[in-house]
Amino acid sequence: MTIRNVNEFLAASQQKDASQDAFELESPHMLEVKLNGRVWAKAGSMVAYRGAVNFVRQGMLEQGLGNLLKKAVSGEGTRLMKMEGQGRVYLADRGKKILLLRLAGESIVVNGNDVLAFEDGISNEITMMRKVAGMLSGGLFNIRLSGRGIVAISCHYEPLALPVKPGQAVFTDPNSTVAWSGSLTPDVVANISLGTLIGRGSGESIQLKFSGTGWVVVQPYEEVYMQRQG
Known part of the structure; x- marks a missing residue:
């Protein structure tokens, strides 16, 4: 372990301005807006x-009536906040790794628990997977993000992107799925033999x-999603 004096520590840990974008990673786990x-x-x-x-x-009502109804039916949703004004804001999500994606008119779908931030020009829509919500104790909801701008999502450790052909x-x-391209609509399948072998509680x-x-x-x-009450 390297021991530094205070000035060395501050020099190594201070804020960096290496990009003109609104979103910049200060570390793999800290986002500056x-x-x-x-x-x-x-x-x-x-x-x-x-x-x-x-x-x-x-x-x-800011999520739109459709999103509001989906949240009411499922009891789920992601809690978002508006950050308004001028300044620098530093965001993190339980030490998870942060990924920055620039959308150029396309759509992506992100697990609702893994959405960290997105620019104001990005539209968002809650999508529900009722079959999964009924089979897993915490349920599962996703957010479709579309438009132009930067999206910040979080994940545990190093992600793996798999091509679908x-x-x-x-x-x-x-419970391990973070995001997918907006062109895809996943089907929910049940492995009955595996469920019988290791129990219904297994993802x-x-x-x-x-x-x-x-x-x-x-x-x-494998992240466990807790269903919100009320």
């Missing part, structure tokens, strides 16, 4: 800020099947 207007972020993800910044919890379906554990007995052309990102970790 150069705020000049409005950005959406996961509620509770702010760890520090400076400047004139207001944090406002997303209103019930015609005739070459990819099967994933729902491996329920899988997502991705077919067509696109990609899917998985993490080397």
Whole structure:
């Protein structure tokens, strides 16, 4: 372990401005948002800020009536907040690795628990997987992000992106699935023999099947999603 004096530590740990983009990684686990207007972020993800910044919890109708109804039916959803003003905001999500993706008019679907932040020009829509929600104790909801701008998503450890090609379906554990291309609509399949062998509580007995052309990102970790009450 390297021992540094205070000045050496500060020099190595201080904020870096290596990009002109609104989103910049200060470390693999810390996101800096150069705020000049409005950005959406996961509620509770702010760890520090400076400047004139207001944090406002997303209103019930701001997600649109369709999203509101889906949240009411499923009892699920992701809590977002608006960060408005001018300044620097630093975001993190339980030490998870942060990935930055630039959308140029396309759509991606992200596990709702893994959405960290996105620029104001990105539209969001909650998508439900009722069959998975009924089979897994915590359920599963996703957010479709579309438009132009930068999206920050989080994952545990190093992610793996798997290509999906015609005739070459990819099967994933729902609890390890982080995101996939908007061109794909996964099917929910149940491995009855595996479920009988290891019990209903195991995520491996329920899988997502991705077919067509696109990609899917998985993490080397099975995350447990707690269903929100009320």
